[in-house]
Amino acid sequence: xxxxxxxxxxxxxxxxxxxxxxxxxxxxxxxxxxxxxxxxxxxxxxxxxxxxxxxxxxxxxxxxxxxxxxxxxxxxxxxxxxxxxxxxxxxxxxxxxxxxxxxxxxxxxxxxxxxxxxxxxxxxxxxxxxxxxxxxxxxxxxxxxxxxxxxxxxxxxxxxxxxxxxxxxxxxxxxxxxxxxxxxxxxxxxxxxxxxxxxxxxxxxxxxxxxxxxxxxxxxxxxxxxxxxxxxxxxxxxxxxxxxxxxxxxxxxxxxxxxxxxxxxxxxxxxxxxxxxxxxxxxxxxxxxxxxxxxxxxxxxxxxxxxxxxxxxxxxxxxxxxxxxxxxxxxxxxxxxxxxxxxxx
Amino acid sequence: xxxxxxxxxxxxxxxxxxxxxxxxxxxxxxxxxxxxxxxxxxxxxxxxxxxxxxxxxxxxxxxxxxxxxxxxxxxxxxxxxxxxxxxxxxxxxxxxxxxxxxxxxxxxxxxxxxxxxxxxxxxxxxxxxxxxxxxxxxxxxxxxxxxxxxxxxxxxxxxxxxxxxxxxxxxxxxxxxxxxxxxxxxxxxxxxxxxxxxxxxxxxxxxxxxxxxxxxxxxxxxxxxxxxxxxxxxxxxxxxxxxxxxxxxxxxxxxxxxxxxxxxxxxxxxxxxxxxxxxxxxxxxxxxxxxxxxxxxxxxxxxxxxxxxxxxxxxxxxxxxxxxxxxxxxxxxxxxxxxxxxxxx
Numbered sequence: 138x139x140x141x142x143x144x145x146x147x148x149x150x151x152x153x154x155x156x157x158x159x160x161x162x163x164x165x166x167x168x169x170x171x172x173x174x175x176x177x178x179x180x181x182x183x184x185x186x187x188x189x190x191x192x193x194x195x196x197x198x199x200x201x202x203x204x205x206x207x208x209x210x211x212x213x214x215x216x217x218x219x220x221x222x223x224x225x226x227x228x229x230x231x232x233x234x235x236x237x238x239x240x241x242x243x244x245x246x247x248x249x250x251x252x253x254x255x256x257x258x259x260x261x262x263x264x265x266x267x268x269x270x271x272x273x274x275x276x277x278x279x280x281x282x283x284x285x286x287x288x289x290x291x292x293x294x295x296x297x298x299x300x301x302x303x304x305x306x307x308x309x310x311x312x313x314x315x316x317x318x319x320x321x322x323x324x325x326x327x328x329x330x331x332x333x334x335x336x337x338x339x340x341x342x343x344x345x346x347x348x349x350x351x352x353x354x355x356x357x358x359x360x361x362x363x364x365x366x367x368x369x370x371x372x373x374x375x376x377x378x379x380x381x382x383x384x385x386x387x388x389x390x391x392x393x394x395x396x397x398x399x400x401x402x403x404x405x406x407x408x409x410x411x412x413x414x415x416x417x418x419x420x421x422x423x424x425x426x427x428x429x430x431x432x433x434x435x436x437x438x439x440x441x442x443x444x445x446x447x448x449x450x451x452x453x454x455x456x457x458x459x460x461x462x463x464x465x466x467x468x469x470x471x472x473x474x475x476x477x478x479x480x481x482x
Numbered sequence: 483x484x485x486x487x488x489x490x491x492x493x494x495x496x497x498x499x500x501x502x503x504x505x506x507x508x509x510x511x512x513x514x515x516x517x518x519x520x521x522x523x524x525x526x527x528x529x530x531x532x533x534x535x536x537x538x539x540x541x542x543x544x545x546x547x548x549x550x551x552x553x554x555x556x557x558x559x560x561x562x563x564x565x566x567x568x569x570x571x572x573x574x575x576x577x578x579x580x581x582x583x584x585x586x587x588x589x590x591x592x593x594x595x596x597x598x599x600x601x602x603x604x605x606x607x608x609x610x611x612x613x614x615x616x617x618x619x620x621x622x623x624x625x626x627x628x629x630x631x632x633x634x635x636x637x638x639x640x641x642x643x644x645x646x647x648x649x650x651x652x653x654x655x656x657x658x659x660x661x662x663x664x665x666x667x668x669x670x671x672x673x674x675x676x677x678x679x680x681x682x683x684x685x686x687x688x689x690x691x692x693x694x695x696x697x698x699x700x701x702x703x704x705x706x707x708x709x710x711x712x713x714x715x716x717x718x719x720x721x722x723x724x725x726x727x728x729x730x731x732x733x734x735x736x737x738x739x740x741x742x743x744x745x746x747x748x749x750x751x752x753x754x755x756x757x758x759x760x761x762x763x764x765x766x767x768x769x770x771x772x773x774x775x776x777x778x779x780x781x782x783x784x785x786x787x788x789x790x791x792x793x794x795x796x797x798x799x800x801x802x803x804x805x806x807x808x809x810x811x812x813x814x815x816x817x818x819x820x821x822x823x824x825x826x827x
Binding site: 206401403413 | 503551738740748751752753754756758760761763
C-alpha cells in the first residue's frame with residue numbers, strides 16, 4: 138500500500154491565544170477554520186499515521202480553535218483532538234506493531250488533528266479498541282469517559298451520598314449520571330431546558346432541576362437539605378454555579394472543568410471557606426494523564442470499554458457530519474443536535 | 483480565699499446571627515455590648531475560674547459580637563475569646579491542679595468570656611505560661627501564634643519560595659513575616675498605608691506593596707513573576723485579593739482566613755482552576771484544633787513560647803484599655819492604635 142503524503146483537513150486560521158473568553162459557542166466555523174489539503178510530515182520516532190473512521194467534537198475542541206484553551210493554536214494545523222481510526226503506518230517498534238489495528242486516540246501537540254482524513258499522533262496515546270465496541274463509542278473513548286471516571290473518583294473520595302452536575306445534558310454528564318446510578322451516589326442534574334429532564338431521570342438522575350424555572354432556588358435548597366451533596370462537577374462556572382455552591386453544605390467542593398458561560402461569577406459568601414471548609418478547584422484531563430500511573434490508566438481504559446460494550450454506557454449521537462460538509466453544517470449541528478456531533482471522512 | 487460569685491464584664495446585647503456581613507469594623511461598642519455585673523455559674527466538671535490579667539482583641543471577637551462568626555451569639559454572656567490570667571478555682575483533678583498557675587487560654591462555648599474580671603473555660607484548653615513570657619505575649623498566645631504556625635505549615639507544604647500576606651500590618655502577619663524570614667521563604671506583604679511599609683521590611687518582609695498606590699498592579703505583576711508565590715494568606719477576601727490570585731502562577735492557593743472587606747469578589751478567570759490547578763480554600767483555627775493531634779499541639783505551643791521569650795516574635799501593643807473604660811474608648815483605639823489593643827481589668 139502506498140502511504141498518503143497529504144490529507145484533507147479543517148485547518149486553523151489563527152495562531153496562539155485570542156485573549157477573549159467567550160466560551161465554546163460557535164456561530165460560524167469560518168471564523169476559525171478553513172478546509173485545505175495539507176502535507177503530512179514524515180512520522181517522527183514513536184508516531185503513527187491513522188486513517189480516520191470518526192472524530193468526536195468536544196467543548197475543548199471549540200475552546201481551542203477559538204484560542205481560549207490551555208495551550209496555543211497553530212495556524213495551518215488540522216483541528217480536532219479526538220477520534221478513532223485504523224493505524225496505517227508507524228515509526229519505531231511499538232508504533233509499527235499497531236499497524237492494522239483500530240485505535241481510539243487523542244492527538245498530542247506534535248501530531249496532526251483528527252478533523253481530517255488522516256491524523257498523526259504518538260503511538261503511546263493510542264488505545265486498541267475491542268472489536269465489539271462501536272465507532273460511535275470509540276470516537277469519544279478518551280476525553281469524556283476518562284474525565285467521567287476521574288471526576289467520579291473525586292466524588293467517591295469525598296464520601297458524599299450525592300453530587301451535583303451542571304449542564305447535565307452533555308454526553309459527559311450522562312456518563313457521570315450512569316456512574317452515580319451504578320455506585321449508589323445520587324446524581325442531582327441541573328439543566329436549562331425542560332425537555333431534557335425526563336431522559337436524565339431515565340439514565341439514573343435522582344433529581345433533575347431546571348435552572349431557568351421560577352422555583353429553582355427554592356427547589357434546589359430543599360434538595361440540598363435532604364441530599365447534602367458535597368461535590369459539584371461544574372462545566373458552566375457562572376453565577377448560577379456560584380449560588381449552588383453557596384447553598385451546599387459543609388466541606389462542599391466546587392470542581393470546575395469547563396466555562397460554558399463566559400460571565401464571571403461573584404463569590405457572595407467568602408466566610409464559608411473559613412467556617413464551612415468549602416473549596417473551589419479545577420479538573421483538567423491533561424493533568425490527570427500526567428499524574429496517574431500508566432497501569433492505573435490501563436485498568437480504567439479497560440473498564441471504559443467494558444461499560445460501553447455491556448451497555449452501561451452509550452454514546453448518544455445527535456448528528457454525523459461529513460468532513461467535506463463541516464464548514465457549512467457543523468455550527469448548526471452543534472447548536473441543534475440532541476446528542477454528540479461526530480465528523481466522518 | 484473566698485471565690486467571687488459574680489464578675490464585671492462586657493456582655494452581649496444580642497442572640498444568634500445578625501445575617502449581615504459587614505466585617506469587623508466597629509463604630510461603637512454600644513451596638514453590641516453593655517457593661518454589667520453578671521453571676522458566675524458553678525464550675526462544671528473540668529472547668530476552671532480565671533482571674534484575668536489581660537485580654538487580647540482579635541478580629542474574630544469583633545466578627546462574633548456582630549453576629550458574623552462561625553457560631554451564634556448568646557445574649558447576656560460575656561464577650562472575649564482569649565486572654566491570660568491566674569487560675570483561682572477548678573472542678574475536677576486536672577482543673578484543680580492548675581490553681582495558682584498563670585495560663586493563656588481561649589474560652590470554649592460552655593464558658594464565660596475574657597472581657598471581664600473573671601472568666602471560665604475548660605481546663606484542657608488552658609496553657610500554662612513560662613514565667614519569662616510577658617503578659618502582653620501570653621494574652622494573645624493562642625489565636626494569632628497558633629494560626630501563624632498552622633498557616634505557615636500550609637506555606638511550607640506548598641514548597642513555594644515565597645508567599646503573599648494581605649492586610650499585612652496585623653499582629654498575625656507580623657508573626658508570619660518573622661516565620662518567613664526565619665525559614666527563608668520570602669514574605670510579600672500587601673498593606674494599604676505607606677507608613678506601614680518600613681516596619682514590615684524591618685521584620686523581614688522581602689517585598690512590601692501598597693495596594694492603594696498607583697503602580698500597585700504593575701509592581702505586583704513583576705514581583706509575582708520573579709518570586710512565583712504559590713500561597714496567599716488572605717484576611718481581606720475582596721476584589722484586590724481576587725486580582726492578586728489571578729496574577730499568581732500555576733498551582734496558586736488562595737487561603738482565606740478573614741473577611742475584613744465585606745464586598746464580595748468576582749472571579750474573573752475561572753479557567754485558571756482548570757488549566758493552572760489553582761484553588762480557593764479557607765483556614766479556621768477551631769478546625770485546626772479538632773484535626774491536629776494533642777501532642778503536635780503541645781509541641782507547637784512550646785515553640786510559640788520559645789519564639790516569644792527569645793525575641794523571635796514580639797507582640798506589638800498599640801493600646802491598653804481598662805475594662806471599665808472600654809465602652810467609651812475601645813472602638814476608637816481599634817481604629818487608631820498601631821498595634822494590638824489589649825483589655826486590662
